[in-house]
Amino acid sequence: MNLVQEGLALGIPAPGPDxxxxxxxxxxxxMWFGTEGALPADEDLARKILSAFPCExxxxxxxRAHHLLITEALAARGISQxxxxxxxxxxxxxxSGDGLLFAQNTHDVVQQHSRSASVIYVDIDHDVVARRRSLLDHAPTASRPKAVLADVTDMARLLTRLVADGHLTHDRPVAALLxxxxxxxxxxxRVRDALAYLRTWLPPGSALAITHATADFSPTWVERVQDVYGEEGIAFRPLDRQSITSLFGDWGDLYGGPVRTVPTARHQRNHPFATVPDYVSAAYAGVAIKPQ
Ligand SMILES: C[S@@+](CC[C@H](N)C(=O)[O-])C[C@H]1O[C@@H](n2cnc3c(N)ncnc32)[C@H](O)[C@@H]1O
Structure with a gap:
């Protein structure tokens, strides 16, 4: 089965002819990382986004730096899925420039702690999954990560499939990075339902890490970005702090106490951008652990 057929079987439409x-x-x-592959339509929209919000x-x-730091922290805690x-x-x-940091994959970070750790990449975009798969073809077979096409809002089907295919087990904690x-x-x-399903399904000791765009620090800029994407039919929906915090349910924080949702660059003390103003990240981060 090719990727398009795989998607159709999951209710994910094939990319249209246009x-x-x-x-x-x-x-x-x-494009923000200087990775190749942008098309003229992407370049046009990227220019509009930059003029709406130069910090994008x-x-x-x-x-991304937060993603790598949190992946490291959770792998160091012993989570191996x-x-x-x-x-x-x-x-x-x-x-390329800061490429040394950003060229790291999630599995590069995780497998420094456990060579046999299981890492599963999930995305709804056919191109993303195809590129991930071609990259992973070169990874060592024993611990080869998987890349699957899925819609995060179809969480029950995703988790059932991963268990059935032997990529995930319910026997030990999982780090879910969103x-x-x-x-x-x-x-x-649909987002709230998917997160509720995920929190119920995950084994005790699992981690839920979320970063989410917000307009809390710079409403005018972020609303302009939302309008620019909207004009192209791309949904982009920032949330306020309280709505983002609610996605963690009643789980406690990675470091104890109630879950903290803080501006992304300030979540980890050793974040390379820890001193930039909050409006630059325009997002909150939180990491919660499922109680035993
Ligand atoms: C901005 S990128 C985030 C990349 C990465 N997580 C990071 O933090 O650097 C957002 C990704 O989410 C994917 N995406 C959007 N909607 C999705 C959905 N419903 N299910 C799964 N992936 C989705 C997009 O295809 C895109 O690759």
Missing amino acids: AHQRPSAARIHR PAAAKIN VLDIGCGDALPRPQ HDVLPWIPDDA
Whole structure:
């Protein structure tokens, strides 16, 4: 079965004939890291986004640096099953500027702690999954990560499939990383239902890590970005702090106490952008642990 057939079987429509004439949020995300593959339609929209919110590439990098730090922290805690949901594929060449940091994959970080750890990349975008798969073809077979096409809002089907295929087990904790994926889903209720299902399903000791765009620090800029994407038919939906915090349910914080949702660059003390103003990240981060 090819990727398009795989998607159709999961209810994910095949990319339309004009897919490459229209901009894609996943390809624009790559552009902020200098990764190749942007098309003219992406470049046009990227220019409009930059004029609405010049900090957008910095915001993407803040998010990515946080992703790598949290992956490291959870792997160091001994979690050896990692679901990278809405993984994207913005992987610059190691030699390009700050590429050395951002060229790291989730599995590169996790497998420094456990060679046999299971890492599963999940995305709804056919191109992202195809690129991830071709990259993973070169990974060592014993611990080869998987890349699957799935819609995060179809959580029950995703988890059932991963268990049936032997990629995930319910016997030990899982780190579910949802970094900058939920703002791209227009339906609030579906997001809440998917997260509720995930929290119920995950074994005790599992981690839920979320970053989410917000307009709390710079409403005018973020609303302009939302309008620019909206004009191209791309849903982008920032949330306020309280709505983002509610996605963690009643789980406690990674470091104890109630879950903290803080501006992304300030979540981890050793974040390389820890001193930038909050409006630059335009997002909150939180990490919660399922009680035993
Ligand atoms: C901005 S990128 C985030 C990349 C990465 N998580 C990071 O933090 O650097 C958002 C990704 O979410 C994916 N995405 C959007 N909606 C999704 C959905 N419903 N299910 C799964 N992935 C989705 C997009 O295709 C895109 O690759």
